[in-house]
Amino acid sequence: MSERIFITGIGTGVGKTISAACVTEALQADYWKPVQTGLLEGTDTDTVGSLLSNNVSVCHPEAWLLQAPASPHLAARLENKNIDIDRIVALSKQYQPRNRALVMEGAGGLLVPINETLSTLDLILALNAKVLVVAQNYLGSINHAMLTARVLQHTGVPVIGWVFNGDYHTNEDDIVRWSGYPKVGRIPQADPVNKAFVQQQAQLLSASLHTLMA
Numbered sequence: 001m002s003e004r005i006f007i008t009g010i011g012t013g014v015g016k017t018i019s020a021a022c023v024t025e026a027l028q029a030d031y032w033k034p035v036q037t038g039l040l041e042g043t044d045t046d047t048v049g050s051l052l053s054n055n056v057s058v059c060h061p062e063a064w065l066l067q068a069p070a071s072p073h074l075a076a077r078l079e080n081k082n083i084d085i086d087r088i089v090a091l092s093k094q095y096q097p098r099n100r101a102l103v104m105e106g107a108g109g110l111l112v113p114i115n116e117t118l119s120t121l122d123l124i125l126a127l128n129a130k131v132l133v134v135a136q137n138y139l140g141s142i143n144h145a146m147l148t149a150r151v152l153q154h155t156g157v158p159v160i161g162w163v164f165n166g167d168y169h170t171n172e173d174d175i176v177r178w179s180g181y182p183k184v185g186r187i188p189q190a191d192p193v194n195k196a197f198v199q200q201q202a203q204l205l206s207a208s209l210h211t212l213m214a
Protein backbone atom coordinates (compact mmCIF):
# COMPACT_ATOMS: atom_id res chain seq x y z
CA MET A 1 0.00 0.00 0.00
CA SER A 2 1.50 3.35 -0.95
CA GLU A 3 -0.30 5.22 1.81
CA ARG A 4 0.81 8.65 3.05
CA ILE A 5 0.60 8.80 6.83
CA PHE A 6 1.26 11.99 8.78
CA ILE A 7 1.94 11.52 12.48
CA THR A 8 0.92 14.48 14.58
CA GLY A 9 0.41 14.69 18.32
CA ILE A 10 -1.50 16.47 21.01
CA GLY A 11 1.66 18.44 21.63
CA THR A 12 5.43 18.23 21.55
CA GLY A 13 7.32 15.55 23.43
CA VAL A 14 4.25 13.27 23.46
CA GLY A 15 5.86 10.29 21.73
CA LYS A 16 5.46 10.98 18.00
CA THR A 17 8.97 9.80 17.18
CA ILE A 18 8.81 6.54 19.10
CA SER A 19 5.34 5.95 17.64
CA ALA A 20 6.65 6.74 14.16
CA ALA A 21 9.38 4.15 14.64
CA CYS A 22 6.82 1.51 15.66
CA VAL A 23 4.45 2.35 12.81
CA THR A 24 7.28 2.48 10.27
CA GLU A 25 8.51 -0.92 11.45
CA ALA A 26 4.99 -2.39 11.45
CA LEU A 27 4.33 -1.26 7.87
CA GLN A 28 7.90 -1.61 6.60
CA ALA A 29 7.32 1.94 5.48
CA ASP A 30 9.73 4.77 4.74
CA TYR A 31 10.10 7.54 7.32
CA TRP A 32 10.45 11.28 6.76
CA LYS A 33 10.64 14.25 9.11
CA PRO A 34 10.36 17.17 6.68
CA VAL A 35 11.26 19.83 9.25
CA GLN A 36 13.51 19.16 12.23
CA THR A 37 14.01 21.92 14.77
CA GLY A 38 16.51 21.69 17.59
CA LEU A 39 19.66 19.80 16.65
CA LEU A 40 21.64 19.70 19.89
CA GLU A 41 19.96 16.53 21.17
CA GLY A 42 20.11 14.70 17.86
CA THR A 43 17.38 14.36 15.26
CA ASP A 44 14.17 12.35 15.09
CA THR A 45 15.42 10.84 11.85
CA ASP A 46 18.52 9.49 13.59
CA THR A 47 16.36 8.17 16.44
CA VAL A 48 13.96 6.36 14.12
CA GLY A 49 16.80 5.00 12.01
CA SER A 50 18.43 3.56 15.13
CA LEU A 51 15.21 1.81 16.19
CA LEU A 52 14.28 0.02 12.94
CA SER A 53 15.15 -3.65 12.32
CA ASN A 54 13.64 -4.30 8.91
CA ASN A 55 15.88 -4.02 5.86
CA VAL A 56 13.29 -2.30 3.68
CA SER A 57 12.55 1.04 5.36
CA VAL A 58 14.41 4.15 4.23
CA CYS A 59 14.72 7.23 6.44
CA HIS A 60 14.76 10.20 4.04
CA PRO A 61 16.76 13.37 4.79
CA GLU A 62 14.99 16.34 6.31
CA ALA A 63 14.08 19.21 3.98
CA TRP A 64 14.90 21.72 6.74
CA LEU A 65 17.33 21.24 9.62
CA LEU A 66 17.02 24.22 11.95
CA GLN A 67 19.15 24.92 14.99
CA ALA A 68 16.65 26.48 17.39
CA PRO A 69 14.56 24.09 19.52
CA ALA A 70 11.44 26.05 18.60
CA SER A 71 8.41 26.12 16.35
CA PRO A 72 9.46 25.69 12.71
CA HIS A 73 8.33 29.20 11.74
CA LEU A 74 10.44 30.74 14.51
CA ALA A 75 13.46 28.51 14.00
CA ALA A 76 13.38 29.36 10.28
CA ARG A 77 12.97 33.11 10.98
CA LEU A 78 16.02 33.01 13.22
CA GLU A 79 18.02 31.68 10.28
CA ASN A 80 16.40 33.98 7.72
CA LYS A 81 14.85 30.99 5.99
CA ASN A 82 11.31 30.29 4.82
CA ILE A 83 9.82 26.82 4.90
CA ASP A 84 8.11 26.21 1.57
CA ILE A 85 5.17 23.79 1.73
CA ASP A 86 5.22 23.27 -2.04
CA ARG A 87 8.79 21.99 -1.78
CA ILE A 88 7.77 19.57 0.97
CA VAL A 89 4.89 18.28 -1.17
CA ALA A 90 7.19 17.86 -4.17
CA LEU A 91 9.77 15.98 -2.11
CA SER A 92 7.07 13.76 -0.59
CA LYS A 93 6.18 12.57 -4.10
CA GLN A 94 9.84 11.89 -4.79
CA TYR A 95 10.21 9.95 -1.53
CA GLN A 96 6.90 8.04 -1.69
CA PRO A 97 7.68 4.36 -2.21
CA ARG A 98 5.71 2.81 -5.07
CA ASN A 99 4.18 -0.01 -3.08
CA ARG A 100 4.87 0.90 0.54
CA ALA A 101 3.72 3.60 2.91
CA LEU A 102 5.51 6.85 3.68
CA VAL A 103 5.33 7.81 7.37
CA MET A 104 5.84 11.53 7.94
CA GLU A 105 6.30 13.19 11.33
CA GLY A 106 5.43 16.75 12.18
CA ALA A 107 7.12 19.06 14.65
CA GLY A 108 5.01 19.46 17.75
CA GLY A 109 1.24 19.44 17.43
CA LEU A 110 -1.36 20.02 14.73
CA LEU A 111 -1.50 23.84 14.67
CA VAL A 112 2.21 24.51 14.98
CA PRO A 113 3.13 27.16 12.38
CA ILE A 114 5.31 25.88 9.54
CA ASN A 115 6.05 29.38 8.27
CA GLU A 116 4.66 32.88 8.76
CA THR A 117 1.27 32.02 7.24
CA LEU A 118 0.70 28.25 7.17
CA SER A 119 0.36 25.62 9.90
CA THR A 120 1.12 21.93 10.18
CA LEU A 121 -2.56 21.30 9.41
CA ASP A 122 -2.18 23.19 6.11
CA LEU A 123 0.84 20.98 5.35
CA ILE A 124 -1.17 17.82 6.07
CA LEU A 125 -3.91 18.99 3.70
CA ALA A 126 -1.35 19.83 1.01
CA LEU A 127 0.25 16.40 1.41
CA ASN A 128 -3.13 14.69 1.07
CA ALA A 129 -2.10 12.42 3.93
CA LYS A 130 -4.04 10.37 6.44
CA VAL A 131 -3.37 11.29 10.05
CA LEU A 132 -2.35 9.27 13.09
CA VAL A 133 -2.59 11.27 16.31
CA VAL A 134 -0.28 10.44 19.19
CA ALA A 135 -1.77 11.18 22.59
CA GLN A 136 0.46 10.76 25.61
CA ASN A 137 -1.45 9.60 28.68
CA TYR A 138 -1.54 12.27 31.38
CA LEU A 139 -4.04 14.22 33.48
CA GLY A 140 -5.12 16.89 31.01
CA SER A 141 -4.78 14.82 27.85
CA ILE A 142 -8.54 14.65 27.24
CA ASN A 143 -8.71 18.38 26.59
CA HIS A 144 -5.55 18.45 24.45
CA ALA A 145 -6.73 15.42 22.45
CA MET A 146 -10.24 16.76 21.95
CA LEU A 147 -8.94 20.15 20.77
CA THR A 148 -6.89 18.29 18.16
CA ALA A 149 -9.80 16.04 17.22
CA ARG A 150 -12.24 18.92 16.78
CA VAL A 151 -9.90 20.72 14.41
CA LEU A 152 -9.33 17.56 12.38
CA GLN A 153 -13.08 16.91 12.21
CA HIS A 154 -13.77 20.52 11.22
CA THR A 155 -11.30 20.34 8.35
CA GLY A 156 -12.29 16.85 7.21
CA VAL A 157 -8.79 15.42 7.34
CA PRO A 158 -8.91 11.60 7.12
CA VAL A 159 -7.86 10.23 10.51
CA ILE A 160 -6.70 6.64 11.00
CA GLY A 161 -6.95 6.93 14.77
CA TRP A 162 -5.14 7.40 18.06
CA VAL A 163 -1.85 5.94 19.22
CA PHE A 164 -1.77 6.34 22.97
CA ASN A 165 1.59 6.64 24.63
CA GLY A 166 2.46 5.52 28.13
CA ASP A 167 0.95 3.10 30.57
CA TYR A 168 -2.82 2.60 30.40
CA HIS A 169 -4.97 5.55 31.49
CA THR A 170 -8.76 5.77 31.45
CA ASN A 171 -8.39 8.96 29.41
CA GLU A 172 -7.84 6.65 26.42
CA ASP A 173 -11.40 5.37 26.64
CA ASP A 174 -12.88 8.85 27.04
CA ILE A 175 -10.84 10.25 24.16
CA VAL A 176 -12.01 7.44 21.85
CA ARG A 177 -15.63 7.85 22.92
CA TRP A 178 -15.75 11.66 22.73
CA SER A 179 -13.75 11.93 19.49
CA GLY A 180 -15.24 9.02 17.57
CA TYR A 181 -11.77 8.17 16.29
CA PRO A 182 -10.62 4.55 16.88
CA LYS A 183 -7.71 3.45 19.02
CA VAL A 184 -4.93 2.07 16.82
CA GLY A 185 -3.01 0.93 19.86
CA ARG A 186 -0.92 1.96 22.81
CA ILE A 187 2.83 2.14 23.28
CA PRO A 188 3.67 1.44 26.92
CA GLN A 189 6.44 3.15 28.86
CA ALA A 190 9.63 1.45 27.74
CA ASP A 191 12.86 1.02 29.61
CA PRO A 192 14.92 1.18 27.54
CA VAL A 193 13.62 2.31 24.16
CA ASN A 194 15.46 0.01 21.75
CA LYS A 195 15.05 -2.05 18.59
CA ALA A 196 13.58 -5.02 20.45
CA PHE A 197 10.93 -2.84 22.06
CA VAL A 198 10.02 -1.23 18.73
CA GLN A 199 9.85 -4.64 17.01
CA GLN A 200 7.53 -5.92 19.75
CA GLN A 201 5.27 -2.86 19.57
CA ALA A 202 5.24 -3.00 15.79
CA GLN A 203 3.90 -6.54 15.90
CA LEU A 204 1.18 -5.46 18.34
CA LEU A 205 0.20 -2.47 16.18
CA SER A 206 0.34 -4.22 12.81
CA ALA A 207 -3.11 -5.84 12.69
CA SER A 208 -5.05 -2.74 13.73
CA LEU A 209 -3.00 -0.52 11.43
CA HIS A 210 -3.74 -2.72 8.42
CA THR A 211 -7.42 -3.01 9.37
CA LEU A 212 -7.92 0.71 9.90
CA MET A 213 -6.01 1.66 6.76
CA ALA A 214 -7.81 -0.81 4.53
Ligand SMILES: Nc1ncnc2c1ncn2[C@@H]1O[C@H](COP(=O)(O)OP(=O)(O)OP(=O)(O)O)[C@@H](O)[C@H]1O
Pocket residue numbers: 009011012013014015016017018019044106107108109165166187188189190191193
Ligand atom coordinates in the same frame (compact mmCIF):
# COMPACT_ATOMS: atom_id res chain seq x y z
N1 LIG B 1 6.63 5.02 25.57
C1 LIG B 1 7.80 5.59 25.89
N2 LIG B 1 8.70 4.92 26.67
C2 LIG B 1 9.87 5.50 27.01
N3 LIG B 1 10.26 6.73 26.62
C3 LIG B 1 9.40 7.43 25.84
C4 LIG B 1 8.15 6.91 25.43
N4 LIG B 1 7.53 7.84 24.66
C5 LIG B 1 8.36 8.89 24.58
N5 LIG B 1 9.49 8.66 25.28
C6 LIG B 1 10.63 9.57 25.42
O1 LIG B 1 10.11 10.88 25.66
C7 LIG B 1 10.84 11.84 24.87
C8 LIG B 1 9.86 12.53 23.89
O2 LIG B 1 9.34 11.55 23.02
P1 LIG B 1 9.38 11.82 21.44
O3 LIG B 1 10.71 12.33 21.03
O4 LIG B 1 8.87 10.59 20.76
O5 LIG B 1 8.31 13.02 21.37
P2 LIG B 1 7.86 13.77 20.06
O6 LIG B 1 6.39 13.95 20.16
O7 LIG B 1 8.40 13.08 18.86
O8 LIG B 1 8.56 15.20 20.21
P3 LIG B 1 8.86 16.29 19.04
O9 LIG B 1 7.64 17.16 18.98
O10 LIG B 1 10.09 16.99 19.56
O11 LIG B 1 9.10 15.55 17.78
C9 LIG B 1 11.94 11.07 24.15
O12 LIG B 1 13.12 11.10 24.95
C10 LIG B 1 11.42 9.63 24.11
O13 LIG B 1 12.44 8.65 24.08
Ligand SMILES: C[C@H](N)[C@H](N)CCCCCC(=O)O
Pocket residue numbers: 012036037038068069070071072106107108109112
Ligand atom coordinates in the same frame (compact mmCIF):
# COMPACT_ATOMS: atom_id res chain seq x y z
C1 LIG C 1 12.16 21.41 19.43
C2 LIG C 1 11.42 20.17 19.25
N1 LIG C 1 12.09 19.39 18.21
C3 LIG C 1 9.95 20.30 18.87
N2 LIG C 1 9.64 19.39 17.79
C4 LIG C 1 9.47 21.66 18.44
C5 LIG C 1 8.03 21.78 18.84
C6 LIG C 1 7.46 23.12 18.53
C7 LIG C 1 6.25 23.41 19.38
C8 LIG C 1 5.72 24.80 19.15
C9 LIG C 1 4.59 25.13 20.12
O1 LIG C 1 3.53 24.44 20.06
O2 LIG C 1 4.81 25.98 21.00
Ligand SMILES: [Mg+2]
Pocket residue numbers: 016017018044105
Ligand atom coordinates in the same frame (compact mmCIF):
# COMPACT_ATOMS: atom_id res chain seq x y z
MG1 LIG D 1 9.65 13.70 17.37
